[in-house]
Amino acid sequence: MTMPHTFLLRILVAALLGGAIGMERGLRAKEAGFRTHFLVALGAALFMILSAHGFADVAFSESHRLDVSRIAAQVVSGIGFIGAGTIIFQRHAVHGLTTAAGLWVTAAIGMAAGAGLYVIAAFATALVLLGLEVLNGLLPSVGHRTVSVSLPNDDGASLHCLLDRLHAEGLKVLTFSTAPEGQRLGVKMELRSTRPLSTDQLLQWLTSLDGLSVEGIE
Numbered sequence: 001m002t003m004p005h006t007f008l009l010r011i012l013v014a015a016l017l018g019g020a021i022g023m024e025r026g027l028r029a030k031e032a033g034f035r036t037h038f039l040v041a042l043g044a045a046l047f048m049i050l051s052a053h054g055f056a057d058v059a060f061s062e063s064h065r066l067d068v069s070r071i072a073a074q075v076v077s078g079i080g081f082i083g084a085g086t087i088i089f090q091r092h093a094v095h096g097l098t099t100a101a102g103l104w105v106t107a108a109i110g111m112a113a114g115a116g117l118y119v120i121a122a123f124a125t126a127l128v129l130l131g132l133e134v135l136n137g138l139l140p141s142v143g144h145r146t147v148s149v150s151l152p153n154d155d156g157a158s159l160h161c162l163l164d165r166l167h168a169e170g171l172k173v174l175t176f177s178t179a180p181e182g183q184r185l186g187v188k189m190e191l192r193s194t195r196p197l198s199t200d201q202l203l204q205w206l207t208s209l210d211g212l213s214v215e216g217i218e
Helices: 003-027 034-053 070-084 097-114 118-138 157-168 199-207
Strands: 088-090 093-095 144-152 171-181 184-193 213-217
Touching (some): 003 034, 003 097, 003 118, 034 097, 144 157, 157 171
Antiparallel strands (some): 144 184
């Protein structure tokens, strides 16, 4: 296999692995989904290849040397700007940290694939999916959840009905905020569960309610 084909394979593997993580995030209705993770991993792999091999024609000498790792090093700090865009501070609570961390590790996976470390990149992707999806179902948690839903904008009747049903299900609403969205009402709530409840169970219960659309659970 010629060198250009090897580089193309590295970029392809990075994009596929990043896309796998992005699909999971997209199914969870997170801010950053398939396209974002796909592009982050692809870009990280491209920067890694450029950093390691993009200066092969530069003349080196004892008095003139270039640090070819500098471009790859900037990916680590640069991805922080994208991750920061997914973090929201609202009502003294921080949201989106998991998505931001997912983008950060996706960039690392893309860099590993760009360096030709396919096994490490694939293994890291498997661990990420294990932590995000499998363990989330095996280890139901009792604690805070941030839920974003959309309801019919009917002068608060649907909202009051939802709050009553949440209370009946053992879910305490700590805080909530609303934002009109045309004929719909966007609601973001901080919930505390009084019993073990996985994200899948909460999502299934919410989607069973008439007129309610789930936009995200953190």
